[in-house]
Amino acid sequence: MVGRINFTASINGQQVGPLDLPEDLMMVELLQEYLNLTGTRLSCGQGVCSACAIIVDDPDGGSRTVPACITGVAWLNGKTVRTIEGIAGRDDQGNPVLSPVQQAFLEHFSFQCSYCTPGFVNAATVLVERLERAPIPVEDVEDAILKALDPHICRCTGYVRYYQAVRDVILSTPGLTIGTVAAAERPA
Amino acid sequence: MIRLLRILGLLVLIAVVAVGVLFWIGRDRGATPPASVDLANLGADQRQQMLERGRWVARAADCAACHTDPDGGSDLAGGLPMVTPMGTLYGTNITPSTEHGIGDYSADDLYRAVAQGVAPNGRNLYPAMPYPSYHRITRADSDALWLWLMQQRPVDKPNRPDDLMFPFNIRPGIAVWNALFRPEAEPFDPQGLENPQGEYLVDVLGHCGECHTPRNVAYALTDDHLAGEVIEGAYAPDLRPDALARRGWSGEDLVAFLHRGLSPQGVMTFRMFPVLSHSTSHLSEDDLSAIADYLADGTQLPGPQQRPPGGATAVDGHTLYLGLCAGCHGDNGQGQPHSSVPLDTNTTAMYRDPLNLIRIIAEGIPERDLAQGERMQAMPAFGGMLSDQQMAELVNYLRERWGGRPGDVTTGAVTSVLEGNESH
Numbered sequence: 001m002v003g004r005i006n007f008t009a010s011i012n013g014q015q016v017g018p019l020d021l022p023e024d025l026m027m028v029e030l031l032q033e034y035l036n037l038t039g040t041r042l043s044c045g046q047g048v049c050s051a052c053a054i055i056v057d058d059p060d061g062g063s064r065t066v067p068a069c070i071t072g073v074a075w076l077n078g079k080t081v082r083t084i085e086g087i088a089g090r091d092d093q094g095n096p097v098l099s100p101v102q103q104a105f106l107e108h109f110s111f112q113c114s115y116c117t118p119g120f121v122n123a124a125t126v127l128v129e130r131l132e133r134a135p136i137p138v139e140d141v142e143d144a145i146l147k148a149l150d151p152h153i154c155r156c157t158g159y160v161r162y163y164q165a166v167r168d169v170i171l172s173t174p175g176l177t178i179g180t181v182a183a184a185e186r187p188a
Numbered sequence: 189m190i191r192l193l194r195i196l197g198l199l200v201l202i203a204v205v206a207v208g209v210l211f212w213i214g215r216d217r218g219a220t221p222p223a224s225v226d227l228a229n230l231g232a233d234q235r236q237q238m239l240e241r242g243r244w245v246a247r248a249a250d251c252a253a254c255h256t257d258p259d260g261g262s263d264l265a266g267g268l269p270m271v272t273p274m275g276t277l278y279g280t281n282i283t284p285s286t287e288h289g290i291g292d293y294s295a296d297d298l299y300r301a302v303a304q305g306v307a308p309n310g311r312n313l314y315p316a317m318p319y320p321s322y323h324r325i326t327r328a329d330s331d332a333l334w335l336w337l338m339q340q341r342p343v344d345k346p347n348r349p350d351d352l353m354f355p356f357n358i359r360p361g362i363a364v365w366n367a368l369f370r371p372e373a374e375p376f377d378p379q380g381l382e383n384p385q386g387e388y389l390v391d392v393l394g395h396c397g398e399c400h401t402p403r404n405v406a407y408a409l410t411d412d413h414l415a416g417e418v419i420e421g422a423y424a425p426d427l428r429p430d431a432l433a434r435r436g437w438s439g440e441d442l443v444a445f446l447h448r449g450l451s452p453q454g455v456m457t458f459r460m461f462p463v464l465s466h467s468t469s470h471l472s473e474d475d476l477s478a479i480a481d482y483l484a485d486g487t488q489l490p491g492p493q494q495r496p497p498g499g500a501t502a503v504d505g506h507t508l509y510l511g512l513c514a515g516c517h518g519d520n521g522q523g524q525p526h527s528s529v530p531l532d533t534n535t536t537a538m539y540r541d542p543l544n545l546i547r548i549i550a551e552g553i554p555e556r557d558l559a560q561g562e563r564m565q566a567m568p569a570f571g572g573m574l575s576d577q578q579m580a581e582l583v584n585y586l587r588e589r590w591g592g593r594p595g596d597v598t599t600g601a602v603t604s605v606l607e608g609n610e611s612h
Binding site for chain 2: 002023024026046047048064066067069070071072073074075076077
């Protein structure tokens with residue numbers, strides 16, 4: 001007999017719950033089966049491929065990704081969560097406006113099948129937000145991108161276009177880096 | 189005042205004389221047995237047999253555990269750091285490079301280095317070289333090892349200087365340590381032993397006690413053979429028969445653990461993972477059974493058993509387990525084959541010392557290609573997601589639910605481990 005849990009959370013800015021849930025429910029199942037947020041992709045189910053990465057916001061500022069397939073609602077109860085559905089903004093008419101990371105992925109043709117893309121978007125978003133709080137020297141950007149995206153597996157395009165897109169966003173957004181990029185390296 | 193100075197002077201004089209005597213005793217490395225064969229006139233078959241035996245000795249003695257090149261390329265070119273309370277030592281180059289390795293060693297030289305801890309020029313080796321265990325290597329095995337080592341590819345990689353604090357950086361001082369703690373080199377004699385192969389593999393070549401036997405303040409092995417010790421920041425568990433029985437080992441599981449790196453009791457972790465890949469995974473089933481039998485020492489090892497809870501598990505620990513662990517390890521700790529270990533039979537939560545449990549949860553474990561096709565997926569590091577209090581709650585939950593231990597790990601103890609201040 002599995003116990004029950006009284007679950008509440010902020011998901012994409014919306015208050016969710018209280019919901020009476022099985023205490024061993026994994027977050028990806030809550031998102032897909034209970035809340036119809038199907039953008040978070042279940043792939044390996046073992047926390048290895050990061051396709052299901054979602055963002056958890058720290059109340060003290062800061063954010064991190066966790067794999068929704070192996071992170072239980074028991075851990076996320078009471079927390080503030082963002083999924084791929086919550087990344088784009090809205091214009092005055094309520095139309096979606098892609099985030100700089102999402103826009104860069106499109107412009108760089110970063111993905112084909114897109115199955116891994118929500119995870120890459122969330123990881124890159126967390127990275128950009130971290131650099132907003134704590135800029136890093138330009139020469140460290142590639143290492144930072146590698147570290148942030150390394151846990152994410154893509155089986156279509158390889159990784160170069162994802163990496164280039166994130167590099168583009170970071171180097172062209174004021175305030176994320178310290179120092180200057182050599183002219184030859186500056187993205188077009 | 190003058191009287192006090194006289195007494196002090198006398199004490200200093202006595203100390204100097206005592207150290208001098210110990211130094212003189214320690215300089216004497218004892219007799220070197222003659223070579224087992226005429227190495228200059230080996231027949232082809234004999235040479236082939238010795239090379240095969242030498243390769244077996246190198247694996248059973250796990251030379252690569254310390255002498256491997258962490259940058260890759262050679263298992264024998266050295267450079268691996270070994271952190272001790274006295275500072276950091278680096279494994280040396282034991283390829284047959286004449287400039288940087290042991291290419292100039294004779295078979296006698298190798299025996300003296302391995303069994304007595306003395307290099308050809310009389311230079312003492314630090315006892316990180318496990319000559320207190322290897323001292324019983326047979327001369328035939330030492331000769332076979334020499335032949336095999338001299339057949340390996342020389343790598344001209346310079347040795348990295350050790351980084352030891354004073355006074356441990358005074359190498360001749362090891363003679364004093366040797367006088368007090370080095371057992372006399374005495375080739376292994378199987379006569380009258382119940383399980384000579386097991387004893388030879390565990391106590392001599394395998395040098396298991398170098399990590400699993402407690403050390404005294406002088407960092408020498410004590411008489412509490414295989415009773416468990418914290419070394420290089422991890423607990424090398426108690427391997428005595430009653431301890432193995434208490435943790436639910438069976439002879440079959442010990443063999444599987446050494447052969448594949450995995451059994452219901454756990455997976456090769458910390459410094460045991462390279463031991464698997466360089467050494468035990470290459471040993472025959474007969475060898476591994478001999479090891480298991482020797483460790484059991486006639487005790488019937490029961491295998492995994494349901495253990496009574498060590499205490500009433502707290503809600504907070506249960507919630508943390510479901511939220512962070514159960515996705516891979518299962519609600520009831522059943523695990524997933526070939527990806528996540530079962531926790532209901534895992535021994536890590538059964539140790540009195542929570543060091544390994546805390547470190548594994550905090551640091552995670554890289555994915556592992558174990559042996560014989562067995563593998564384990566990576567375990568994430570949760571150190572950044574848990575406060576020290578939450579870590580204590582989770583550790584206590586695991587100890588009580590499956591470890592048969594009380595949930596008595598304090599937040600302060602967790603903090604101490606995570607800050608690297610563990611006082612062992």
